[in-house]
Amino acid sequence: xxxxxxxxxxxxxxxxxxxxxxxxxxxxxxxxxxxxxxxxxxxxxxxxxxxxxxxxxxxxxxxxxxxxxxxxxxxxxxxxxxxxxxxxxxxxxxxxxxxxxxxxxxxxxxxxxxxxxxxxxxxxxxxxxxxxxxxxxxxxxxxxxxxxxxxxxxxxxxxxxxxxxxxxxxxxxxxxxxxxxxxxxxxxxxxxxxxxxxxxxxxxxxxxxxxxxxxxxxxxxxxxxxxxxxxxxxxxxxxxxxxxxxxxxxxxxxxxxxxxxxxxxxxxxxxxxxxxxxxxxxxxxxxxxxxxxxxxxxxxxxxxxxxxxxxxxxxxxxxxxxxxxxxxxxxxxxxxxxxxxxxxxxxxxxxxxxxxxxxxxxxxxx
Numbered sequence: 248x249x250x251x252x253x254x255x256x257x258x259x260x261x262x263x264x265x266x267x268x269x270x271x272x273x274x275x276x277x278x279x280x281x282x283x284x285x286x287x288x289x290x291x292x293x294x295x296x297x298x299x300x301x302x303x304x305x306x307x308x309x310x311x312x313x314x315x316x317x318x319x320x321x322x323x324x325x326x327x328x329x330x331x332x333x334x335x336x337x338x339x340x341x342x343x344x345x346x347x348x349x350x351x352x353x354x355x356x357x358x359x360x361x362x363x364x365x366x367x368x369x370x371x372x373x374x375x376x377x378x379x380x381x382x383x384x385x386x387x388x389x390x391x392x393x394x395x396x397x398x399x400x401x402x403x404x405x406x407x408x409x410x411x412x413x414x415x416x417x418x419x420x421x422x423x424x425x426x427x428x429x430x431x432x433x434x435x436x437x438x439x440x441x442x443x444x445x446x447x448x449x450x451x452x453x454x455x456x457x458x459x460x461x462x463x464x465x466x467x468x469x470x471x472x473x474x475x476x477x478x479x480x481x482x483x484x485x486x487x488x489x490x491x492x493x494x495x496x497x498x499x500x501x502x503x504x505x506x507x508x509x510x511x512x513x514x515x516x517x518x519x520x521x522x523x524x525x526x527x528x529x530x531x532x533x534x535x536x537x538x539x540x541x542x543x544x545x546x547x548x549x550x551x552x553x554x555x556x557x558x559x560x561x562x563x564x565x566x567x568x569x570x571x572x573x574x575x576x577x578x579x580x581x582x583x584x585x586x587x588x589x590x591x592x593x594x595x596x597x598x599x600x601x602x603x604x605x606x607x608x609x610x611x612x613x
Contacts, residue, residue, distance in 0.1 A: 329543045329544075330541060330542050330543045330545070330594050330595050330596050331542055331545050331547075331550045331594075331595050332592035332593060332594045332595070333552065333555055333557050333558055333592060333593050333594075333595055334552055334558065334592045335557075335558060335559070335561075335589075335590050335591065335592070335593075336552060336553070336558045336559055337387060337559055338383070338386045338387050338388050338559065338560070338561065338586065338590065339387070339388065339389050339390070339559040339560060340388060340389070340390050340391070340392065340556075340559060340560040340611060341379070341380075341383040341388045341390075341391050341392070341560065341561060341562070341563065341586075342391075342392045342394055342560065342561070342562035342563070342571070342572040342610070343371065343376055343379060343380075343391060343392065343393055343394070343562075343563055344368055344371065344394055344395055344396065344562065344563065344564040344565070344572070344575060345370065345371050345376060345393045345394070345395060345396075345398050345401050345404060345407055346370055346394070346395025346396030346397050346398045346399075346400050346401050346404075347365075347366060347367070347368035347369045347370045347371070347395060347396050347564065347565055348360065348361045348362070348365040348366060348367050348368045348395070348396050349361065349362075349363070349365060349366060349370060349395065349396045349397070349400055350362055350363065350365070350395060350396045350397040350400070350422070351363060351397050351400060351422075351424065351425065352397070352422055352424070352463050352464055352467060353464065353528075354452070354462050354463050354464075354528065355461070355462050355463075355528055355529075355531075355532045356452070356462055356490070356523060356528060356529040356532050357528045357529070358524045358526035358528075358529060358573060358599075359396075359526070359572075359573075359575055359576055360528045360576065361395060361396045361397070365396075367566075367576065368396075368564040368565050368566055368575060369565040369566075370396075370400075370401050370565070371401070371407075371564070371565055372403060373403040373406045373407050373410065375565070376407050376410075376411065377410055377411075379563050379586075380410075380411050380414060380415075382585065382586050383586060384414060384415065386586050386587070386590070388415070389415060389416070390415055390416040390417070390418070391411050391415055391416070391417050391418070392417075392418045392420060392572075392610075392611070393407065393408065393411070393417060393418065393419045393420065394419075394420045394572060395420075397421060397422055397425065398419050398420065398421055399419075399421055399425040399426075399430070400425070404419075405433065408437070408445070409437065412437065412441045412442075412443055412445055413441075413442065413443075414443070415443055416443045416444040416445070416446070417443065417444075417445055417446070418445075418446040418447070418448055418612060419445075419446070419447055419448065420448040420450070421447065421448065421449055421450075422449070422450055422463070422467070422471065423449035423450070423470070423471035423474040423475060423485075424467060424470040424471055424474060425474070426473075426474035426477050426478065428477070431474075431477045431478060431480075431481055431483075432481065434447070434478070434481070434483065435478075435481035435482060435483055438483060446485075446486060446612055447478065447483065447485040447486070448485065448486045448487075448488055448519075448612070449471060449474070449475060449485050449486070449487050449488070449516075450487075450488045450490075451468075451471065451487060451488065451489050451490070451504075452489070452490040453489075453490070454489070454500070454503040454504050454506070454507040455507065456468035456469070459471075462490075472511045472513075475487070475508075475511070475513055475516065476511070476512060476513065479513055479514070479515050479516070483515075484515040484516060484517060485516050485517075486516070486517045486518075486519050486612060487504070487508065487516045487517065487518055487519070488518075488519045488520070488521055489504045489518065489519070489520050489521070490520075490521060490522075490523055491520045491521060491522050491523070492522075492523055493522070493523065497520060500520060501518055501520065504518055504520075505518065519612070521608060521610070522602055522606050522608055524573060524598075524599050524602055525537055525598050525599075525602070526573060526574075526576070526598070526599055537598075539598065540598050540601040541596060541598075541601065542595045542596075542600060542601060542604060543596075554604065554607065555595075555600075555603055555604065555609075556571065556603070556609045556610060556611055557570050557571045557593055557603075560611070561582070561586060561589050562575060563586075566581070567581050567582075567583060567584050568581070568582050568583050568584065568585060568586055568588065568589040569581050569582060569589075570582055570589070570593045571599075571610070572610060573599045573603075573610070574597060574599060577597060579596070579597070580597070
């Protein structure tokens with residue numbers, strides 16, 4: 248993990264490249280990331296998505312294929328042995344839902360159904376976060392992700408960031424619409440002075456303003472772009488996460504995303520692609536029930552315990568400890584009150600588990 252660096256446009260490139268392929272296996276550590284090409288014609292021929300637009304049917308292990316079956320009871324744990332159980336290999340990262348489910352936007356595809364009036368998970372106080380950070384450090388956690396909802400709505404966020412950053416690297420995930428001039432100056436000063444790295448993750452849902460605003464509300468694109476330009480003017484290089492719809496080619500989207508940001512006068516951001524998840528408000532947006540999917544029947548030899556981020560991370564909210572930030576509204580996703588209680592295998596019975604396994608995606612920065 249590296250500290251945000253002042254961007255440079257001297258080489259004509261775009262940022263530091265694509266940090267994660269949304270529908271391909273995670274790269275081994277140390278391998279160079281795919282660089283976002285300047286246009287679609289120059290897209291790398293080496294970008295080969297694991298999945299086509301057909302049914303999910305491949306695993307991360309070469310030569311191993313698997314059919315993804317319907318679970319006996321959608322949303323409930325299948326009998327022991329029916330589905331693989333992901334062990335907790337070690338606890339490297341902790342996701343902290345500092346804003347609960349409160350957000351200034353009401354995105355039509357939000358996988359945890361956040362919004363201005365959504366308070367199923369409450370905002371976490373700086374004291375509560377500090378307790379969780381201390382608990383996590385005692386179990387070996389090396390980095391923290393602050394999420395929500397929208398983290399910048401938490402009135403104690405600055406204290407939370409400063410206190411946590413004094414102990415370990417921190418990433419703040421945001422929709423990018425609340426970057427005031429004072430806040431950007433604070434982030435820039437903190438980035439330059441902090442002992443550990445501070446990363447900012449800003450999310451976008453399309454490469455064109457109207458399409459993005461259809462997800463997030465009129466004017467959301469303009470406000471986020473203004474925030475990104477303010478960050479870049481202060482020498483910050485955020486990670487910009489683009490949503491990748493099923494069937495969309497990775498290299499084509501990366502090229503379009505880079506071009507869209509350049510058209511807005513941005514050159515220093517890094518790109519990350521993430522798939523849509525059939526969770527929360529996205530189920531309503533789709534407008535029709537989906538056939539339930541499961542990893543039941545995955546051959547034992549095809550299961551790679553290193554593949555999924557839930558092998559090395561957990562998430563906490565005001566309501567307890569969850570297996571990952573995607574499943575904080577799933578009853579079976581809650582693993583206990585403490586991280587020690589959550590240090591056990593998790594059965595991969597959820598639709599989100601299928602998406603993560605089949606795409607090889609990670610919510611983490613790399």
